[in-house]
Amino acid sequence: MDGATIQNRVYRGYAKAAAKIGIAHDQYRPAGALTPLATGNKLASLPASFNAESFTYGKPNKYGKPTWYAIVDGAQTRVGDYLVGPSGTFFIAAQQALLPILAVECNRTIDILRPQQQTGVGAVGYGGDTDDNETLLMQAWPASVLQGAKGEKNETNLPGDVRSPWWAVLLPALPGILLRTADIITDDLGRRLLVSSAELTDMGWRITAMQALT
Known part of the structure; x- marks a missing residue:
């Protein structure tokens, strides 16, 4: 056999x-x-x-x-x-x-977006990230988004500030889509996460992301 x-x-x-x-x-x-x-x-x-x-x-x-x-x-x-x-x-x-x-x-449904990449040099217009210049990579994907093991200290470090949460994200791989550092994840709770690392494994994507606080 x-x-x-x-x-x-x-x-x-x-x-x-x-x-x-x-x-x-x-x-x-x-x-x-x-x-x-x-x-x-x-x-x-x-x-x-x-x-x-x-x-x-x-x-x-x-x-x-x-x-x-x-x-x-x-x-x-x-x-x-x-x-x-x-x-x-x-x-x-x-x-x-x-x-x-x-x-x-x-436990969550997420979108993944890529911020605009600045290609110009010298005197150019505003090159920061806005909703209008983000490229949608993946939309409405169920994923596991669970709390990570650490938090990031706020740069202002005021007495009332809290650490920015980190999240561990698991997601199936999709042929032709390669995720990378600085990609943006938004979820159905309205949270916005910045990808710190994205590891492609034979079981799909394993991502660490920091929550953006406004």
């Missing part, structure tokens, strides 16, 4: 388990940079169950931990797909051979 046959049997087992204990979730496969959960991107409705990385279902998830094991028919899903249903909104982060399917729970 070869690895491919074993993998197919594992996914069939997941499908049978999901049919017993899972709840129907809509499956979406992003087709472009805008609105991945658009009606046209819906592929199917699949039974799915999520556990806190424990197939015994013996423990709850904890604060600041967005990753789950997904019990779903892995033959029908692939990395980057979204599953949306009563359990929440998740994207498939990894389907590694013979290993559990790793999913990331999304």
